[in-house]
Amino acid sequence: MLEELQRRNYSAITTRNYLRVVTEFAKCFGKSPDKLGPNELRTYQAYLLTECKLTPGTVVNRVAALRFFFVKTLKRHQFRDFLPYPQDRRRLPTVLSREEVARLINAAGSDAANSLVSRSATSIASA
Numbered sequence: 001m002l003e004e005l006q007r008r009n010y011s012a013i014t015t016r017n018y019l020r021v022v023t024e025f026a027k028c029f030g031k032s033p034d035k036l037g038p039n040e041l042r043t044y045q046a047y048l049l050t051e052c053k054l055t056p057g058t059v060v061n062r063v064a065a066l067r068f069f070f071v072k073t074l075k076r077h078q079f080r081d082f083l084p085y086p087q088d089r090r091r092l093p094t095v096l097s098r099e100e101v102a103r104l105i106n107a108a109g110s111d112a113a114n115s116l117v118s119r120s121a122t123s124i125a126s127a
Helices: 002-007 012-029 038-050 056-073 077-082 098-107 110-126
Strands: none
Touching (some): 002 012, 002 056
């Protein structure tokens, strides 16, 4: 795996992280990683999300390392189907009400408020 990562010019940090992830995966099951299969991959991914309570973003990084190992290093292309990237729940931004916006502008002072209103009007007119 190390040779494959170096051949593809992965950064030293990425290389170190990918090797660590595959090592942790193997230790989790007490076997060589090339002896593990789809069932262990599913179990491990669920373990990372539920037991370790890792964020989806962190699990995506670990899945990328495992995909690299199985698909690029071991040439087991079918394993890609057993390693889906977890969905990240996107939160909508907080939207201020008109009253909250007015209070915010008024709290900034009359000069700042006039400047903001003037710039807003200019940008709307030029659009």
